[in-house]
Amino acid sequence: MDLKIKNVHIFDPLNGIDEVGTLLIEKGKVVKKSKSAHKQEIDGKGLHLFPGFVDVHSHFREPGDEDAETIETGSRAAVRGGYTTVCVMPNTEPPIDNEGVAGFIKEKSEEVGLCRVFPIGAVTKNRDGKELAEMAHLFRAGCVAFSDDGSCIENSSLMRNALEYSKLVNVPIIDHPEDMSLSRKGQMHEGVVSTELGFKGIPDISESAIVARDILLSKFTQGRLHLAHISTADSVKLIKDWKDDKITSEVTPHHLLLTDEEIRKFDSNKKMKPPLRTKYDVGVLQKAIKEGLIEIVASDHAPHPDYKKELEFAEAAFGVTGLETAFSALYTELVKKGKLTLDRLIKILSSAPAKVFNLPFGEIKEGAIADFTIIDLKSNWEVDPDNFASKAKNSPFLGRKFKGMVRYCIVNGKIVYNDGDFIK
Amino acid sequence: MDLNRKDLLGIQGLTKDEIGEILTTAEYMEEILKRPIKKAPTLRGITVANLFFEPSTRTLNSFVLAEKRLSADSINFSAASSSVLKGETLLDTAKNIQAMEVDIMVVRHSAPGTPHFLANRLKASVINAGDGCHEHPTQALLDIMTIKKNFSDFSNLKVAIIGDVKHSRVARSLILGLNKMKAKVTVCGPPTLLPLWLEPFGVKFEYSLEKTLPGKDILYILRIQKERQEESFLPSLREYIKDYAITYEKLKKFASKEVVIMHPGPINRGIEIESSIADSGYSLILNQVTSGVAVRMSILYLLSKRKTDGLKD
Numbered sequence: 092m093d094l095k096i097k098n099v100h101i102f103d104p105l106n107g108i109d110e111v112g113t114l115l116i117e118k119g120k121v122v123k124k125s126k127s128a129h130k131q132e133i134d135g136k137g138l139h140l141f142p143g144f145v146d147v148h149s150h151f152r153e154p155g156d157e158d159a160e161t162i163e164t165g166s167r168a169a170v171r172g173g174y175t176t177v178c179v180m181p182n183t184e185p186p187i188d189n190e191g192v193a194g195f196i197k198e199k200s201e202e203v204g205l206c207r208v209f210p211i212g213a214v215t216k217n218r219d220g221k222e223l224a225e226m227a228h229l230f231r232a233g234c235v236a237f238s239d240d241g242s243c244i245e246n247s248s249l250m251r252n253a254l255e256y257s258k259l260v261n262v263p264i265i266d267h268p269e270d271m272s273l274s275r276k277g278q279m280h281e282g283v284v285s286t287e288l289g290f291k292g293i294p295d296i297s298e299s300a301i302v303a304r305d306i307l308l309s310k311f312t313q314g315r316l317h318l319a320h321i322s323t324a325d326s327v328k329l330i331k332d333w334k335d336d337k338i339t340s341e342v343t344p345h346h347l348l349l350t351d352e353e354i355r356k357f358d359s360n361k362k363m364k365p366p367l368r369t370k371y372d373v374g375v376l377q378k379a380i381k382e383g384l385i386e387i388v389a390s391d392h393a394p395h396p397d398y399k400k401e402l403e404f405a406e407a408a409f410g411v412t413g414l415e416t417a418f419s420a421l422y423t424e425l426v427k428k429g430k431l432t433l434d435r436l437i438k439i440l441s442s443a444p445a446k447v448f449n450l451p452f453g454e455i456k457e458g459a460i461a462d463f464t465i466i467d468l469k470s471n472w473e474v475d476p477d478n479f480a481s482k483a484k485n486s487p488f489l490g491r492k493f494k495g496m497v498r499y500c501i502v503n504g505k506i507v508y509n510d511g512d513f514i515k
Numbered sequence: 516m517d518l519n520r521k522d523l524l525g526i527q528g529l530t531k532d533e534i535g536e537i538l539t540t541a542e543y544m545e546e547i548l549k550r551p552i553k554k555a556p557t558l559r560g561i562t563v564a565n566l567f568f569e570p571s572t573r574t575l576n577s578f579v580l581a582e583k584r585l586s587a588d589s590i591n592f593s594a595a596s597s598s599v600l601k602g603e604t605l606l607d608t609a610k611n612i613q614a615m616e617v618d619i620m621v622v623r624h625s626a627p628g629t630p631h632f633l634a635n636r637l638k639a640s641v642i643n644a645g646d647g648c649h650e651h652p653t654q655a656l657l658d659i660m661t662i663k664k665n666f667s668d669f670s671n672l673k674v675a676i677i678g679d680v681k682h683s684r685v686a687r688s689l690i691l692g693l694n695k696m697k698a699k700v701t702v703c704g705p706p707t708l709l710p711l712w713l714e715p716f717g718v719k720f721e722y723s724l725e726k727t728l729p730g731k732d733i734l735y736i737l738r739i740q741k742e743r744q745e746e747s748f749l750p751s752l753r754e755y756i757k758d759y760a761i762t763y764e765k766l767k768k769f770a771s772k773e774v775v776i777m778h779p780g781p782i783n784r785g786i787e788i789e790s791s792i793a794d795s796g797y798s799l800i801l802n803q804v805t806s807g808v809a810v811r812m813s814i815l816y817l818l819s820k821r822k823t824d825g826l827k828d
Contacts (some may be wrong), residue, residue: 278627286712287527289627289649289684356627403605405626405647 092117092125093504099135105442116461121459138498142441142453143175143462146390148389155184160394160482162443166205167480169466170500170508172414173464175206176452181213182241186211188224190232197233204515205507209235212255230260235448238265240319243301254314261316266305273297278405280351281368283482293327293366299325305465306333320391322346322365324375326334331384339447341389343374345487350425359400360485361405380433386443390414394483398485419493472496518817520639522634525650526691538660541813558587561819564617565591568624573780574644578621581811613639640818648682654779655688657807661799669696675727678737678787679708679807685779690716703727707748724759728769736761738785762789775799
């Protein structure tokens, strides 16, 4: 036996497990019994053990922008946040639009040896929205979905073809819903606050208009559509009216917890796409994850070096980090405040994303792959930029105090993270 | 009384008393401007940097004169390009200038919040000389000073702000200032040039100039940017002129006889304003410019007061 975790509160909403017990792991899998003595033991007294979190939307910036993040630092950030699996977006340089880059990411992440990293392939060659990338080749090279994230697939006919062609490999097309003609030069949500601050706005219709188009294209083609970072009440309404098993969506922790009021201090760590919306939108999004209408919380971890953020607001890059704060922020602000059950939070962080992306993770049972995160729900911590494992510091939650600290991360039965130490 | 703050970033956040203090001090300053020798030693030893990242003639000159009248040392730094294009970040530029022992920075920039961004990171005082479409507080203060000289009671004052309110920092600051002074404000312009969200400003809006003109004491006319046509906010300037230009004919027909015209400049003769009106008895446009120097002297003085007081001790 490789690892024994005793006295731990095992919590797996998918299999209805909610009890203190012992977990045995052998050859990377959960076992009932083992004949051999354990090599390692964790005393999990007072701690919760959850299925490892799965993030379907991160930017690790490698290759191309290693100043912002690398596969190594991104992986560290992931396991520090309790993530055992991360799917990385293809807007690298060069982009993940061919098997070579996809293979590089697989190899590099295995070399790093912390969390599992799966590449998401580009929908179009060079992500320029003109010609389909070689999706079947990319799939065979390990890509788990396709996206031109960072840019919307503006051409409706191309989006149609992408949804049709990807049926060949049965993985979702992830669209970044943003009508650029409506959002161009916008800096923040268009509304009362942008009007007061004098910023050109990014109206909510720039998202919901594309959500409507994409949903109708998915209905028409029967292709699998995954809508990235939903931020508006109207998008939720469209999803509610039209949802079927071909249509899935995600929301980020920051869109669930923060509003455009945050921009009043011109803090570029609150600048991202889609932008923080209104209190009303936040309420609708919270309800949507509670009801399961939006099935996934994704981090949209978008690291940037300080010199791309410590600028006048309009010049600062879009994007915020999220892997290290996602669980604790949502646990503190939603679960502890009675707005979401722990059951639901764990599902949207683990089994739900695993299911949508055809990944064999997200549950705890005999024979299951031993990817876990062990969290002390009682411990408090402050989001301090000096403690980030990510290379970047651009978190929208700097200075916030959260409950729930990741103590261990276990991938394939092996402890890869324990109290600040990364173990290869 | 002191202006107990390091920076002057916007009308937002200024109290009515602070506005009163700035204007009272500005009246003293205006007196200096009327002396045969228009100079006071008040800011001797104080260094001011004028950082203009957007072209400006009037505001820059007004600040420079205000600085000279009070005997401050000043330097001008102009750059049309954004920090990213320059290769040095804005903050680095500002920190370099601060390292030359500059006490006050006057900042104009096309991006909203830039003076606020610098103020939070610098020891020097920052004065907002216009940040994108956000605020232009010294303009609003000089406008209020000009109004104060012509009207005794703000609470009965009816002001119409006419034109491109959506893209105007002048309008934003002026509305905030007039609200604090309890004047009644209407904004008038074509729907594409008025913000969709006006509730936070507490103003009335009106698309029709004819309906706006009657009963107003002040018509505050905004400059119309020719680019608005290319950006499809307007079908043509010709159509704008027909519906929104202030002309003698429209004034005679719809406005009160005592109405006055204000404009932040530079004016586009024959576009938002009929040429002869700008030079007529209706116009307070040049009075605004004179008030501008006095208001800027007042602000420079009040912000550096703690420092100069400290030197005396």
